[in-house]
Amino acid sequence: MVTINRQITLAARPVGEPKESDFKLVESPIPVPGQDEFLVQVIYLSVDPYMRGRMNDRPSYAPPVQIGEVMGGSGVGRIIKSNSRRFRVGEIVSGYFGWEEYALSDGSGVQKINPELAPLSTWLGVLGMTGMTAYFGLLEICHPRAGETLVVSSSGGAVGAIVGQIAKIEGCRVIGIAGSDEKIEWLTGELGFDAAINYKTCPDLNAKLAELCPRGIDIYFDNVGGITTDAVLPLINRRARISLCGQISQYNAIEPEIGPRLFGLLIEKQARMEGFLVFQFAHKMRSAQNRMAEWLKTGKLKYRETITKGIENAPKAFIGMLRGENIGKQLVQLADEKPQSTADHGRDGASAA
Amino acid sequence: MVTINRQITLAARPVGEPKESDFKLVESPIPVPGQDEFLVQVIYLSVDPYMRGRMNDRPSYAPPVQIGEVMGGSGVGRIIKSNSRRFRVGEIVSGYFGWEEYALSDGSGVQKINPELAPLSTWLGVLGMTGMTAYFGLLEICHPRAGETLVVSSSGGAVGAIVGQIAKIEGCRVIGIAGSDEKIEWLTGELGFDAAINYKTCPDLNAKLAELCPRGIDIYFDNVGGITTDAVLPLINRRARISLCGQISQYNAIEPEIGPRLFGLLIEKQARMEGFLVFQFAHKMRSAQNRMAEWLKTGKLKYRETITKGIENAPKAFIGMLRGENIGKQLVQLADEKPQSTADHGRDGASAA
Structure with missing residues (x-):
C-alpha cells in the first residue's frame, strides 16, 4: 500500500535555461482529505511553456511559485478518496493539481471528465x-x-499543431515553422499543412517564408517571438492579424533581449496584434470542447503526444519541452490509466464511503 | 499679374534627417486647366510626419515621391479657373494638391469647404x-x-493635442508626453490635460509615468515609438489598447533601430495593439467632421497652429515639424485668405467663364 506522495518543488530560481538542480523531488505522506475535500491520484501531468515564467520572482498574470513550493500544473487523475458530495471516488477529473502524485482538492477549477468520450490524455491536450x-x-x-x-x-508543439489544423479546417493556406525534420514531415504529411520550415536548417527564414507565401501573410499565430517574428512581420498583408500566444524564445533570457523595432510595420499594414490568455474565453469553453471533440472523432483533428514516465522525470520533460525536443503535447505520466489494484481501490473507495 | 507657379520638388533622398538641400524650389508657368479641370490657388499647405516616409525609395502604403517630382501634400485653396461643371471659381476646396502655389485638379479627392463653418486652416487641422x-x-x-x-x-503636436482633448471629453484621465515646457503649459492649461511630461527634461520617463498613472495605463495613443514606447508599455493594464498612429522617432533612422522586445508584455496583459491609416475610416468622415465642428463651436475642442509663410519656407517648416519645433498643427501659408486683388480675381474669374 502506497503511503508516500512524491512531489517536485522549486529548489532554486533558474538563471537562464532551467537545470534539473532547480527542482527537487520531495516525499511526504499522502494527504488526507478534510471536509468537502477529495484526493486525486494524478495520472497525467501537463508541462507547458508558461510555467517558465512562474519560476521567476516577478509578478505576472499569475503569482510566481515560491522556493520550496510544489510546482503548479494541470493534470488529469482519478479520485481515490472523497469527503465531497459533488465528487465521488472513481471519477476522472482534470484540474490544477501541481507536480505531485497525489493532490488534495476542494473542487475549485476541477472539471469532471467522461472517459468514454476521448482518451484521458486529450483533456490536457486537444x-x-x-x-x-x-x-x-x-x-x-x-x-x-x-x-x-x-x-x-512552434507548429510542431502542442498548441501550434492544433492551430494549423483548425486553420486548414477554416480553408486557409497554412505554413508551419518548427525545429526538426521529423516535425516538418508530420506537419506536411499527417496534419496536412501546406508547407513547413525547419528554422534550424533554413539559412534565410524571411526569404523562405516569402517564397512559400506568395500572397503574403494574413495571420501570424506566434508562440515563439524573437528572430522568428523578425522574419515573419515584414511579410504581413494589409489588415493582418497577429495572435500573440507565447514568446518561448524569450523565456530563458536573463537580460531582456533586444531586436529591431517592428511597430512601424503594423501602421504601414494597418495590422492588429493581440496578446491573450485562454482564461478570458472560459465562458465559451464547453462549446469549443464539443466542437474539437467532434473534429477529433471525424479525424479532422489529429494529435501526437510525447509521454515521459514518472514524477522524477518531470523536470527533464519540462526542460526538453522548452528546448523543443517533444513532438505535439508533452505529458508526464504518473500512474496507470486503469486503477492500480482491486485491493487498493477497494480500500480507497471504502474509506471514502 | 502672376504667371509663375513656385513648387518644391524632391532634390535628393534624405539620409537621416532631411536637409533643406534635399528640396528644390522650382518655377514653372501656372498650368492651364484642360477639359473638366480647374486651377486651385493654394492658401494653406499641411506638412505632416508621414511625408518623411514618402521621401524614401521604398514602397509603403503610398508610392514614394520620385526625385524631381513635386512633394505631395494636402492643402486648402481657392478655385481661380475652372472648366469643371462641379467646381466653380471662387469656391474653397481641400485636396491633395502638393507643395506648390497653384495646382491643377480634376476634382478627385477634392472636398468643397464652407468657409462660414470654420476657419479655412482647420480643414487641414481639426x-x-x-x-x-x-x-x-x-x-x-x-x-x-x-x-x-x-x-x-507627441501630445503637443497636431494629432496628439486633439487625441487628449477627445479623451477628456470621453471622461478619461489624460497624460501627455511632449518636448517643451511651453507645450506642457498649453496641454495642462488651456487644453485641460491632467498632466504632461517634458520628455526632454524628465530623467526617468517610466518612473514619472508610473507616478502620474497610479491606476496604470489603459490606452496608449502612440505617435512616436522608440524609447517613449519602451517607457510606456511596462505600465499598461490588463486589456489595454494601443493605437499606433506614428513612429516619428524612427522616421529618420538610417538603419532600423533596435530596442527591447516588448511583445511579451502584450500577452501578459492581454493587450491589443493596432496600426491604422485614417483612410480606412473614410466612410465615416462626414459625421466625424460634424461632431468635431460642434465641439469646436462649443469650445470643448481647442487648437493651435504654427504658421510659416511662403512656399520657399515649406522645407524648413517640415524639418522643424519633424524636430517638434511646432506647437499644434504646422501649416505653410502660401496666399492670403481673401482674394488678392480685384483685378486679378476678376481676370481669373473671367477667364474661367
Whole structure:
C-alpha cells in the first residue's frame, strides 16, 4: 500500500535555461482529505511553456511559485478518496493539481471528465487548455477566412499543431515553422499543412517564408517571438492579424533581449496584434470542447503526444519541452490509466464511503 | 499679374534627417486647366510626419515621391479657373494638391469647404486629416471608457493635442508626453490635460509615468515609438489598447533601430495593439467632421497652429515639424485668405467663364 506522495518543488530560481538542480523531488505522506475535500491520484501531468515564467520572482498574470513550493500544473487523475458530495471516488477529473502524485482538492477549477468520450490524455491536450488556447487564439483573435495565408510558429508543439489544423479546417493556406525534420514531415504529411520550415536548417527564414507565401501573410499565430517574428512581420498583408500566444524564445533570457523595432510595420499594414490568455474565453469553453471533440472523432483533428514516465522525470520533460525536443503535447505520466489494484481501490473507495 | 507657379520638388533622398538641400524650389508657368479641370490657388499647405516616409525609395502604403517630382501634400485653396461643371471659381476646396502655389485638379479627392463653418486652416487641422486621425485612431481603435487612463505621445503636436482633448471629453484621465515646457503649459492649461511630461527634461520617463498613472495605463495613443514606447508599455493594464498612429522617432533612422522586445508584455496583459491609416475610416468622415465642428463651436475642442509663410519656407517648416519645433498643427501659408486683388480675381474669374 502506497503511503508516500512524491512531489517536485522549486529548489532554486533558474538563471537562464532551467537545470534539473532547480527542482527537487520531495516525499511526504499522502494527504488526507478534510471536509468537502477529495484526493486525486494524478495520472497525467501537463508541462507547458508558461510555467517558465512562474519560476521567476516577478509578478505576472499569475503569482510566481515560491522556493520550496510544489510546482503548479494541470493534470488529469482519478479520485481515490472523497469527503465531497459533488465528487465521488472513481471519477476522472482534470484540474490544477501541481507536480505531485497525489493532490488534495476542494473542487475549485476541477472539471469532471467522461472517459468514454476521448482518451484521458486529450483533456490536457486537444480538449484541454492546450487545445482551447489554439482554438480561441486563432478563431477569436484572428478570425481566419478561407483563402487566407496563416503562419504558425512552434507548429510542431502542442498548441501550434492544433492551430494549423483548425486553420486548414477554416480553408486557409497554412505554413508551419518548427525545429526538426521529423516535425516538418508530420506537419506536411499527417496534419496536412501546406508547407513547413525547419528554422534550424533554413539559412534565410524571411526569404523562405516569402517564397512559400506568395500572397503574403494574413495571420501570424506566434508562440515563439524573437528572430522568428523578425522574419515573419515584414511579410504581413494589409489588415493582418497577429495572435500573440507565447514568446518561448524569450523565456530563458536573463537580460531582456533586444531586436529591431517592428511597430512601424503594423501602421504601414494597418495590422492588429493581440496578446491573450485562454482564461478570458472560459465562458465559451464547453462549446469549443464539443466542437474539437467532434473534429477529433471525424479525424479532422489529429494529435501526437510525447509521454515521459514518472514524477522524477518531470523536470527533464519540462526542460526538453522548452528546448523543443517533444513532438505535439508533452505529458508526464504518473500512474496507470486503469486503477492500480482491486485491493487498493477497494480500500480507497471504502474509506471514502 | 502672376504667371509663375513656385513648387518644391524632391532634390535628393534624405539620409537621416532631411536637409533643406534635399528640396528644390522650382518655377514653372501656372498650368492651364484642360477639359473638366480647374486651377486651385493654394492658401494653406499641411506638412505632416508621414511625408518623411514618402521621401524614401521604398514602397509603403503610398508610392514614394520620385526625385524631381513635386512633394505631395494636402492643402486648402481657392478655385481661380475652372472648366469643371462641379467646381466653380471662387469656391474653397481641400485636396491633395502638393507643395506648390497653384495646382491643377480634376476634382478627385477634392472636398468643397464652407468657409462660414470654420476657419479655412482647420480643414487641414481639426476638421481635416489631422483631426480625423485623432478622432478615429482614438475612438475606433481604443474605445475609451470614462475613468480610464490614457497616455498620448507627441501630445503637443497636431494629432496628439486633439487625441487628449477627445479623451477628456470621453471622461478619461489624460497624460501627455511632449518636448517643451511651453507645450506642457498649453496641454495642462488651456487644453485641460491632467498632466504632461517634458520628455526632454524628465530623467526617468517610466518612473514619472508610473507616478502620474497610479491606476496604470489603459490606452496608449502612440505617435512616436522608440524609447517613449519602451517607457510606456511596462505600465499598461490588463486589456489595454494601443493605437499606433506614428513612429516619428524612427522616421529618420538610417538603419532600423533596435530596442527591447516588448511583445511579451502584450500577452501578459492581454493587450491589443493596432496600426491604422485614417483612410480606412473614410466612410465615416462626414459625421466625424460634424461632431468635431460642434465641439469646436462649443469650445470643448481647442487648437493651435504654427504658421510659416511662403512656399520657399515649406522645407524648413517640415524639418522643424519633424524636430517638434511646432506647437499644434504646422501649416505653410502660401496666399492670403481673401482674394488678392480685384483685378486679378476678376481676370481669373473671367477667364474661367
